[in-house]
Amino acid sequence: MNDIKAAFKNGKAFIPFVTAGDPDLETTEKLLIEMSKNGADIIEIGIPFSDPIAEGVVIQEADLRSLKGGTTTDKIFDMVEKIRPQVQCALAVMTYMNPIFVYGTDKFMKRCAECNISAVIVPDTPFEEKQELAPYAEKYGIDVISLIAPTSHDRIKMIAKEAQGFVYCVSSMGVTGVRSEITTDIGEMVRLVRSVSDIPCAVGFGISTPEQAKKMAEYADGVIVGSAIVKIVAKYGRDSVEPVVEYVRSMKEAIS
Amino acid sequence: MSKGKFGIHGGQFVPETLMNAVNEFEEAYNKYKNDPEFVEELNTLLREYAGRPSLLYYAEKMTKDLGGAKIYLKREDLNHTGSHKINNCLGQCLLAQKMGKTRVIAETGAGQHGVATATAAALLGMECEIFMGKEDTVRQALNVYRMRLLGAKVNAVETGTMTLKDAVNEAMREWTNRVSDTHYVLGSVMGPHPFPTVVRDFQSVIGKEIKSQLMEKEGRLPDAVIACVGGGSNAMGAFYDFINEKDVALIGCEAAGLGVDNTKNAATIANGTLGIFHGMKSYFCQNEYGQIAPVYSISAGLDYPGIGPEHANLHDTGRAQYVPVTDDEAVDAFEYLSRTEGIIPAIESAHAVAYCKKLAPTMDKDKIIVVNLSGRGDKDVAAIARYRGENIYE
Numbered sequence: 001m002n003d004i005k006a007a008f009k010n011g012k013a014f015i016p017f018v019t020a021g022d023p024d025l026e027t028t029e030k031l032l033i034e035m036s037k038n039g040a041d042i043i044e045i046g047i048p049f050s051d052p053i054a055e056g057v058v059i060q061e062a063d064l065r066s067l068k069g070g071t072t073t074d075k076i077f078d079m080v081e082k083i084r085p086q087v088q089c090a091l092a093v094m095t096y097m098n099p100i101f102v103y104g105t106d107k108f109m110k111r112c113a114e115c116n117i118s119a120v121i122v123p124d125t126p127f128e129e130k131q132e133l134a135p136y137a138e139k140y141g142i143d144v145i146s147l148i149a150p151t152s153h154d155r156i157k158m159i160a161k162e163a164q165g166f167v168y169c170v171s172s173m174g175v176t177g178v179r180s181e182i183t184t185d186i187g188e189m190v191r192l193v194r195s196v197s198d199i200p201c202a203v204g205f206g207i208s209t210p211e212q213a214k215k216m217a218e219y220a221d222g223v224i225v226g227s228a229i230v231k232i233v234a235k236y237g238r239d240s241v242e243p244v245v246e247y248v249r250s251m252k253e254a255i256s
Numbered sequence: 257m258s259k260g261k262f263g264i265h266g267g268q269f270v271p272e273t274l275m276n277a278v279n280e281f282e283e284a285y286n287k288y289k290n291d292p293e294f295v296e297e298l299n300t301l302l303r304e305y306a307g308r309p310s311l312l313y314y315a316e317k318m319t320k321d322l323g324g325a326k327i328y329l330k331r332e333d334l335n336h337t338g339s340h341k342i343n344n345c346l347g348q349c350l351l352a353q354k355m356g357k358t359r360v361i362a363e364t365g366a367g368q369h370g371v372a373t374a375t376a377a378a379l380l381g382m383e384c385e386i387f388m389g390k391e392d393t394v395r396q397a398l399n400v401y402r403m404r405l406l407g408a409k410v411n412a413v414e415t416g417t418m419t420l421k422d423a424v425n426e427a428m429r430e431w432t433n434r435v436s437d438t439h440y441v442l443g444s445v446m447g448p449h450p451f452p453t454v455v456r457d458f459q460s461v462i463g464k465e466i467k468s469q470l471m472e473k474e475g476r477l478p479d480a481v482i483a484c485v486g487g488g489s490n491a492m493g494a495f496y497d498f499i500n501e502k503d504v505a506l507i508g509c510e511a512a513g514l515g516v517d518n519t520k521n522a523a524t525i526a527n528g529t530l531g532i533f534h535g536m537k538s539y540f541c542q543n544e545y546g547q548i549a550p551v552y553s554i555s556a557g558l559d560y561p562g563i564g565p566e567h568a569n570l571h572d573t574g575r576a577q578y579v580p581v582t583d584d585e586a587v588d589a590f591e592y593l594s595r596t597e598g599i600i601p602a603i604e605s606a607h608a609v610a611y612c613k614k615l616a617p618t619m620d621k622d623k624i625i626v627v628n629l630s631g632r633g634d635k636d637v638a639a640i641a642r643y644r645g646e647n648i649y650e
Contacts, residue, residue: 049546049547050416050547050548051416051421051422051425051533051534051548053271053425053428053429053534054271054429054432056429057415060415060416064416067547072545073545074545096533097269097532097533098531098532098533098540098542098546098548099545099546099547100546101530101531101532101537101546102529102530102531102542102544102545102546103545103546123271123272124269124270124271124532124535125269126268126269126270126271126272126275127272127275128257128258128259128267128268128275129258129267129268129269131258132258132267132269132532147271147272148272149271149272149273149275150273151272151273151274151275151276151277151435152272152273152275152276153276155272155275155276159272170272170273173273173432173433173434173435174273174429174432174433174434175429175432175433
């Protein structure tokens with residue numbers, strides 16, 4: 001059983017996201033270690049991109065802060081490799097196609113494997129373009145996570161049939177960011193996935209409160225939270241470890 | 257399966273949320289592009305509203321002054337709204353209407369595509385929202401007001417470098433937010449399939465007209481077609497009908513800003529590397545980690561860090577040649593054409609005029625060059641005055 005599958009064996013999975021290098025890589029190190037000890041089942045490590053078209057303002061700004069601070073893909077991999085023994089959960093990276101492609105997709109997947117990163121999430125690379133990633137990911141045993149959206153409808157079965165790791169259910173239209181209400185019929189999305197595959201489904205985009213997380217967990221196997229955590233990091237900077245850990249704990253409790 | 261490939265370039269690198277929208281757009285385009293009623297409707301708009309065909313003008317004074325090849329100017333600057341952009345906007349807005357969309361959104365750099373989209377939307381009774389980098393809303397304040405006059409809402413984009421690429425980012429984000437009633441009128445031969453193909457087809461009227469007009473005047477094809485290239489829509493439109501005419505040289509002029517050796521330029525073919533961004537695989541100005549570079553050109557319309565995938569392929573195969581033209585050369589050409597022919601070109605189009613000035617004297621007098629004059633320069637007059645040290649503001 002790989003790390004991603006294992007992450008869903010322990011009740012509903014809580015999947016926090018952080019932008020690597022925001023405010024600096026030392027803080028990211030601590031966040032990864034401490035979140036893994038306090039309820040994270042998988043952590044999504046965001047490799048910053050200059051033009052993240054699927055992100056709302058909160059993560060856009062985190063990406064720019066990180067890049068301005070001199071963060072690079074190599075520095076992120078080196079950091080993860082160094083602290084990996086202390087991180088007690090599965091890891092995934094989330095970034096855009098260009099940083100992977102320009103780094104060299106083969107080399108990127110190789111570095112993921114060396115860092116014991118189990119999966120990649122690339123929101124601007126849909127099903128039709130997955131050959132850009134799949135052959136390289138397969139070579140190193142990395143899962144390419146598929147996303148499904150409220151507009152996917154008849155595409156869901158096609159996508160789910162070939163999905164690896166877990167299916168990322170995009171809860172809402174638009175970009176990432178905190179939302180007061182989620183109106184999409186997540187249950188129906190999950191049901192369509194289930195009709196062709198027993199792969200776990202995790203819901204992301206817009207979730208910030210324990211109440212929302214609890215509600216989403218009724219339909220899905222896991223809950224992904226990004227902007228709400230990045231907001232805490234933006235507010236507390238180098239002192240964000242404690243408030244983030246507290247938040248992660250409360251979210252994991254809410255879905256347990 | 258990846259679609260919309262030009263050699264290794266192109267594809268559909270967009271979020272899953274948009275996949276059904278781009279697929280529906282492709283289906284609608286395939287359905288209507290050969291539909292006689294749609295074609296007639298569009299041709300009527302192009303003729304009666306946009307003023308097509310645009311003139312192919314023999315620039316006699318320029319020809320004599322340069323002393324080489326005979327120079328013709330394709331006068332896209334005479335179209336309604338003052339540039340070639342209207343060709344694509346009428347096509348896409350009409351198509352969007354057929355698809356049942358009631359709202360269009362678009363990005364704009366200098367404002368020409370924004371104005372053309374707002375114009376088409378006003379004519380067809382559609383709601384319109386334009387995304388424009390905050391820097392550009394300041395540089396082109398008059399165009400912002402013009403779009404508002406036409407009934408469009410203009411959003412100043414304050415993310416990233418606050419220029420054209422950020423306007424594209426924000427328009428894409430808005431499209432993922434509201435896709436059911438909204439069509440994104442992409443302004444150039446870029447983005448995810450089918451945009452590069454659709455925009456090229458709507459702009460290919462330029463090359464078709466050049467061909468038949470020159471045939472009538474000279475009884476032959478040109479030896480070279482020159483056009484400026486940012487994303488590359490006017491160039492692709494001018495080139496397309498000549499791709500299979502191997503004796504016609506196709507030359508795209510990129511914005512070299514302060515020079516290709518300076519970091520302040522937007523010359524994607526000269527300085528870019530292969531990447532995947534804004535929905536397509538193509539060449540981009542970027543660093544070794546794939547972070548998109550801030551680019552610079554005096555021309556807001558060429559101030560873009562990428563190039564359309566079909567151009568990237570024409571470069572790979574050697575069918576077209578791409579040359580860098582600096583701010584200085586473009587401004588010289590802007591002034592030259594104004595005083596020589598009494599035609600004030602857009603600063604974008606002045607890049608093509610600048611290269612023509614270099615090329616024409618090297619060619620024999622029996623050769624013919626066509627320069628695509630993609631837009632008029634009224635919008636640039638104040639900026640050029642400032643470039644020359646005169647403190648004029650709009």
